[in-house]
Amino acid sequence: MKPLSTITVSSDLPEALAPLRDLALNLRWTWRRQTVDLFRALDARAFAASGENPIAMLPMVSAGRLAEAAHDEAFLARMRSEIQDLRTYLDSGRWFQRTVPGAQGGDGASIAYFSMEFGITPTLPIYSGGLGILAGDHLKSASDLGVPLVAVGLLYQWGYFSQALDRSGWQQEEYRLNDPAQLPVRPVRADDGAQLTVSVALPGGREVAIAVWSAQVGRVPLLLLDTNLPVNDEHARAITDRLYGGDHEHRIVQEIVLGIGGVRAVEAFSALTGAPAPTVFHLNEGHAGFSGLERVGRLMQEGAGFAEAVAQVRAGTVFTTHTPVPAGIDRFEAAQLRRHLDADETGLSRLVPALPVEAALALGIEEGGDIFNMAQLGFRIAQRSNGVAQLHGAVSRTMFQDLYPGFDVPEVPIGSVTNGVHRRTWTSAPMDDLFTKALGHVDISALGDWSALATLTDHELTTTRDTLRSDLVTMARQHVKESWLRRGADEAELAWTEHILDPRALTIGFARRVSTYKRLTLMLSDPDRLRRLLLDEDRPVQIVVAGKSHPADRPGKEFLQQLVQFADDHGVRHRIAFLPDYDIAMASVLIAGSDVWLNTPIRPEEASGTSGMKAVLNGGLTFSVSDGWWDEMKDDEAGWTIPTARIEDQAERDRVEAEALYEILEQSIIPLFYERDARGMQRGWMTKVRSSLVTVAPRITAARMVRDYVTVQYLPAARSAAAFTADPALAGEFVDWKAAVQDAWPQVAVREVSLEGIEGGAAATGTEVTVVADVELGALRDTDVLIEAVLGEIDAEDEIIDPQLIPLQRGEDGRWAARFALAAPGEVGCTVRVTPQHPVLASRAELGLVATA
Numbered sequence: 001m002k003p004l005s006t007i008t009v010s011s012d013l014p015e016a017l018a019p020l021r022d023l024a025l026n027l028r029w030t031w032r033r034q035t036v037d038l039f040r041a042l043d044a045r046a047f048a049a050s051g052e053n054p055i056a057m058l059p060m061v062s063a064g065r066l067a068e069a070a071h072d073e074a075f076l077a078r079m080r081s082e083i084q085d086l087r088t089y090l091d092s093g094r095w096f097q098r099t100v101p102g103a104q105g106g107d108g109a110s111i112a113y114f115s116m117e118f119g120i121t122p123t124l125p126i127y128s129g130g131l132g133i134l135a136g137d138h139l140k141s142a143s144d145l146g147v148p149l150v151a152v153g154l155l156y157q158w159g160y161f162s163q164a165l166d167r168s169g170w171q172q173e174e175y176r177l178n179d180p181a182q183l184p185v186r187p188v189r190a191d192d193g194a195q196l197t198v199s200v201a202l203p204g205g206r207e208v209a210i211a212v213w214s215a216q217v218g219r220v221p222l223l224l225l226d227t228n229l230p231v232n233d234e235h236a237r238a239i240t241d242r243l244y245g246g247d248h249e250h251r252i253v254q255e256i257v258l259g260i261g262g263v264r265a266v267e268a269f270s271a272l273t274g275a276p277a278p279t280v281f282h283l284n285e286g287h288a289g290f291s292g293l294e295r296v297g298r299l300m301q302e303g304a305g306f307a308e309a310v311a312q313v314r315a316g317t318v319f320t321t322h323t324p325v326p327a328g329i330d331r332f333e334a335a336q337l338r339r340h341l342d343a344d345e346t347g348l349s350r351l352v353p354a355l356p357v358e359a360a361l362a363l364g365i366e367e368g369g370d371i372f373n374m375a376q377l378g379f380r381i382a383q384r385s386n387g388v389a390q391l392h393g394a395v396s397r398t399m400f401q402d403l404y405p406g407f408d409v410p411e412v413p414i415g416s417v418t419n420g421v422h423r424r425t426w427t428s429a430p431m432d433d434l435f436t437k438a439l440g441h442v443d444i445s446a447l448g449d450w451s452a453l454a455t456l457t458d459h460e461l462t463t464t465r466d467t468l469r470s471d472l473v474t475m476a477r478q479h480v481k482e483s484w485l486r487r488g489a490d491e492a493e494l495a496w497t498e499h500i501l502d503p504r505a506l507t508i509g510f511a512r513r514v515s516t517y518k519r520l521t522l523m524l525s526d527p528d529r530l531r532r533l534l535l536d537e538d539r540p541v542q543i544v545v546a547g548k549s550h551p552a553d554r555p556g557k558e559f560l561q562q563l564v565q566f567a568d569d570h571g572v573r574h575r576i577a578f579l580p581d582y583d584i585a586m587a588s589v590l591i592a593g594s595d596v597w598l599n600t601p602i603r604p605e606e607a608s609g610t611s612g613m614k615a616v617l618n619g620g621l622t623f624s625v626s627d628g629w630w631d632e633m634k635d636d637e638a639g640w641t642i643p644t645a646r647i648e649d650q651a652e653r654d655r656v657e658a659e660a661l662y663e664i665l666e667q668s669i670i671p672l673f674y675e676r677d678a679r680g681m682q683r684g685w686m687t688k689v690r691s692s693l694v695t696v697a698p699r700i701t702a703a704r705m706v707r708d709y710v711t712v713q714y715l716p717a718a719r720s721a722a723a724f725t726a727d728p729a730l731a732g733e734f735v736d737w738k739a740a741v742q743d744a745w746p747q748v749a750v751r752e753v754s755l756e757g758i759e760g761g762a763a764a765t766g767t768e769v770t771v772v773a774d775v776e777l778g779a780l781r782d783t784d785v786l787i788e789a790v791l792g793e794i795d796a797e798d799e800i801i802d803p804q805l806i807p808l809q810r811g812e813d814g815r816w817a818a819r820f821a822l823a824a825p826g827e828v829g830c831t832v833r834v835t836p837q838h839p840v841l842a843s844r845a846e847l848g849l850v851a852t853a
């Protein structure tokens, strides 16, 4: 029998301490140390026993202690100062209000952000790894910057599993119950005082009720949907049971609740609170793609046709893809989804009223017809989309090129916004003090120039790094001991765990989800060589590893077991440790304490990766394959890059790349770490650390990421969406125009192109050239098209690379022409092409129509 959500609010707090509850319920405390310290000061034992959970600790504090605190002027003053700080934080205008026209008056954009997981704090365990933590950091930075965002996710009854090991090092999974009373969430109350609910229909006419909770992340409300309600049957209650558990059917229903239930919840929430209804919908990965179908259905209920509704929904939708690995994309049997959309006699959906089922399915069905692809739906329902690093953007353009036939890969309209991490969350306290010292107390979330970090001295950095490393060693010893107790060892045999690792030795960290492409075991390729490095008397290396493998990922678990078995060896167990149950709390200590953050994915399969960014913020140095974020930021002054071997055979490639890994460690990293000047300072090392802080750190913050999303995606999407609402006829006009263009396109042709101003195929730089083309437009008008010269260097395959586009004008003779100067020397190619042009289009490739000479 599954437990029900309960909303027991056990408040025995004395009146004088009531603000503590407000502080606990706003997750701003997760990035404000002083508030955390206040809770710890209230009762350190209860705070620790609750898992550092302010909500759960309050009922655990004795009445005596509460009474004492309620009369402790010093405590009360601290509490008032924290609540005052929170109010100031919530009320003050921020970057968005300062920079976005109209934002002050409330008529700026409002964004709904959908994600299957959110990693904000370990006390709200509704995340599994990178994707969720990215979403959590997005909300925190959106809050810091004042971006008007409302987020939507699921409230799982069971957190993602906690990980233990058996004797042989095989992963064991255990699920812990999420009790809403212990979570930093509150029911959203409808006008009648009852918890707000929305519903979705399952096949067979069953309605599923969905309760809406909210967690407050600074200024950003996070709506969490929960089907575990007494009015639902067992099956319906289990929909939001756990993250990434269950089969395809279960996942579809979860995504229906998130996408369709989510749109309904946001709408009800806006109506209740008077918050502006979102005009931009950001889908963090394809999981919430069904939200687009719901929005199409709503417009159709108001009278729009399908194509018009899709055009309008697209205008306000942003889709972020997160995986370059096809297996990472959600794909369902079309028949399964068809059953859920549940067409009536007229072909309209019973799940999404007014939605024509077959037309909707066509948005995601792959060529061949049997599989519905959530990424494909994402690209079709969102006019703007992006990958999460430059390289990932490029890989995605190749991966999804087929959706934009006729266009070269660089023109596939998928951009990139490189991920970032929330600075205040991921900077350890001692390092944060150094930031404050160097950069001052200003709100640095919107500041680009961090060059003052170069003034940090060797001594300051060394002391800080030593502290962080030492904290890591202390934590690792505890975790290894606990792990062995769970693996069946006796306390008496475990004295050795108190002496593992050395607070002064070069410490390499490796922690992330254990999936095969991340190659956890690359470092084990030559075990003897690794052993020698670990056991070196004078210049030892030590390695701390953590990470969970998805319960169904057998190869991942095998990698993990291999590593654990290596680390179990008596000969090396004092130099390499595996810490079970990686989560945000462990990550902050592990990452901050590592001198070197190792990252060895198979390029280009790591879309971005973010843990290395967290290391940078703590003065750690990056040691990585040129993949994800490091591919665009790699810098020999700030870290080390493992070269990628262009070898087909994976085993051979692993061997070669591992060889490079050892070589760089032996030749560069170890010598530099142990090099000391006369005063015992690591001068060379700290010079690199300063470089990394000054040049890399400002570019990897979530503040930079969210600002990019606002300028590159949200505001343009809001403008596009506003054009449709401002002009109710626009959608119809656009759809008619598009149909006419598609009809006429077979007649469009570039007849003849000539270059005037050069003789015999050769010219000096600076030569002025005129390109002239005869273009047949059939039934189209000049304003329907963009006619451009495509000019650029030619590669070995005779393709124009990195082309420059020069618009042609119609001359009096009816021909199209443009004049330009040949700028750079080299073999230059030129052609002329025609693409459709309309104010609604955000990219030339959007309709997949092109005519070339």
Ligand SMILES: *Cc1c(COP(=O)(O)O)cnc(C)c1O
Pocket (backbone or CB within 6 Å): 128, 129, 130, 131, 133, 511, 512, 513, 582, 583, 584, 587, 588, 608, 609, 610, 611, 612, 614
């Ligand atoms: C940052 C983080 C991740 C993501 O790590 P990647 O380097 O992106 O794979 C996963 N889990 C936890 C707990 C993290 O803090």
